[in-house]
Amino acid sequence: MTPEEKKEYDRIYNEKNRERIRERNRKYKEKNKEKMKLQQIKYREDNKEKLKEDKKKYRENNKEKLKEKNKIYYEKNKDRDREKRIEYQKKYREDNIEIVRERIRKYKQNNKEKVREDNRIYTKSDKGYKIKTISSWKYQGLIDDYEKVYERYEYTLFCDRCRCDLDQSNKSRKCMDHDHDTGLFRNILCFYCNIKLNQLSNTAS
Numbered sequence: 001m002t003p004e005e006k007k008e009y010d011r012i013y014n015e016k017n018r019e020r021i022r023e024r025n026r027k028y029k030e031k032n033k034e035k036m037k038l039q040q041i042k043y044r045e046d047n048k049e050k051l052k053e054d055k056k057k058y059r060e061n062n063k064e065k066l067k068e069k070n071k072i073y074y075e076k077n078k079d080r081d082r083e084k085r086i087e088y089q090k091k092y093r094e095d096n097i098e099i100v101r102e103r104i105r106k107y108k109q110n111n112k113e114k115v116r117e118d119n120r121i122y123t124k125s126d127k128g129y130k131i132k133t134i135s136s137w138k139y140q141g142l143i144d145d146y147e148k149v150y151e152r153y154e155y156t157l158f159c160d161r162c163r164c165d166l167d168q169s170n171k172s173r174k175c176m177d178h179d180h181d182t183g184l185f186r187n188i189l190c191f192y193c194n195i196k197l198n199q200l201s202n203t204a205s
């Protein structure tokens with residue numbers, strides 16, 4: 001038999017006996033489970049660098065595919081794992097606060113334009129506007145139920161004192177009149193009423 005003939009013979013033999021070979025392989029695997037496992041571990045250990053390199057190459061060559069796969073996995077499990085993920089992220093941030101801070105600092109430094117643009121979009125979004133507004137109240141010394149006060153702030157269209165149309169003027173001109181001793185919110189005023197009120201309280205004291 002020439003090598004060519006032998007090859008052809010093997011091919012036909014394999015085809016004819018496919019089921020039997022499969023069964024034999026299965027049995028062999030079952031019988032040698034532990035041995036094969038050890039072999040596999042040893043192989044992985046002996047070829048650590050090569051496997052690492054292969055993995056990296058695979059990731060590089062299949063970027064889009066993997067991205068898609070991750071996205072599908074994320075969508076599928078986003079609700080199931082949400083609580084767990086948030087908890088994990090919180091703990092990670094707490095345990096690695098210095099690393100996280102450094103990473104953010106570096107990211108900001110390397111992505112100045114993008115960060116600026118993202119900030120601009122975020123501040124314009126409802127959520128971002130709300131957080132920015134509430135933090136400015138805190139800075140002014142207003143201490144109250146911020147959720148409740150913000151709701152009032154959002155739906156107030158007219159100055160509580162002179163009834164002028166606050167929407168006509170600049171939104172940021174809505175002034176949060178509050179008790180300067182307790183911090184508690186009192187009224188939403190236009191810019192001018194707020195100045196007048198401050199002058200009155202200054203002359204009174």
Ligand SMILES: [Zn+2]
Pocket residue numbers: 159160161162163164189190191192193194
């Ligand atoms: Zn007014």
